[in-house]
Amino acid sequence: MSRLFCIANQKGGVGKTTTAVNLAAGLAAQQQRVLLIDLDPQGNATMGSGVDKRTLPRTVYHVLLGLATAGEAVVRSPGGAYDLIGANRELAGAEVELVSLENREQRLRDALAPLDDAYDFTLIDCPPALSLLTLNGLCAVQGVIIPMQCEYFALEGLTDLVNTIKRVHAGLNQELELIGLLRVMFDPRMTLQQQVSDQLESHFGDKVFRTIIPRNVRLAEAPSHGLPGVVFDRNARGAQAYVSFGAEVIERVKTMRVA
Ligand code: ADP
Ligand code: MG
DSSP, X not given: OOEEEEEOOSSSSSSHHHHHXXXXXXXXXXXXXXXXXXXXXXXXXXXXXXXXGGGOXXXXXXXXXXXXXXXXXXXXXXTTSSEEEOOOTTHHHHHHHHHXXXXXXXXXXXXXXXXXXXXXXXXXXXXXXXXXXXXHHHHHOSXXXXXXXXXXXXXXXXXXXXXXXXXXXXXXXXXXXXXXXXXEEXXXXXXXXXXXXXXXXXXXXGGEEEEEEEOOHHHHHGGGGXXXXXXXXXXXXXXXXXXXXXXXXXXXXXXXXXX
């Protein structure tokens, strides 16, 4: 049975895709069978996994609209040792096309059900919006991982996201829970970041992952080589942090109730 998690935050540029790609590679490096799903029309998780989004015959768009099964859309990340269902610009159209379909929030969940035994972890990289695509992500998973930078306005955005998770939990997916908040692009020399980090811990307690991902340029360089940072330079501080984060996630799911 697969553990399914969304990497979500409605803000752009906060480290969702970097977290999704590197957690996928970090879990794979620890002998986990991983499927990564790119649910963002920007296709950054696809490109960052070393798969050319422009030449993919089948993507998550086809899966959502019932034009392909999830199994048919799976490709292998050449560098990452995990499987991928990719995305490209076509996915932007799905938002409109889904509206008139039955079960429009549950399309991804239904499509992924046949793959449940094939993976230990399924990770979904969400777009930067609380859209119908993100709703499909939230309906398909048991948990949400929220990457965030420790900045002043980060806390404000968090309230909206936590409320969305509560609404989805109440109305659409009773399995859904917040797995944890991940501090990313962290720079301990910034007093404000340290303060926000402390605030997060006192507010959210053990919902804050122990692992902190530092700001590390090697993580930012990796996508242009079509590799996860964890593979591109595994000795870099950022890569090591994501491997530790993978271990923490494996440990944390052991204490989750089985649905
Ligand atoms: P999102 O998916 O939320 O839009 P990304 O993962 O694409 O965010 O990250 C935004 C930018 O920040 C990218 O250019 C990425 O390479 C860079 N980045 C992400 N995490 C780190 C980090 N820990 N250190 C340095 N740069 C990072
Ligand atoms: Mg992204």
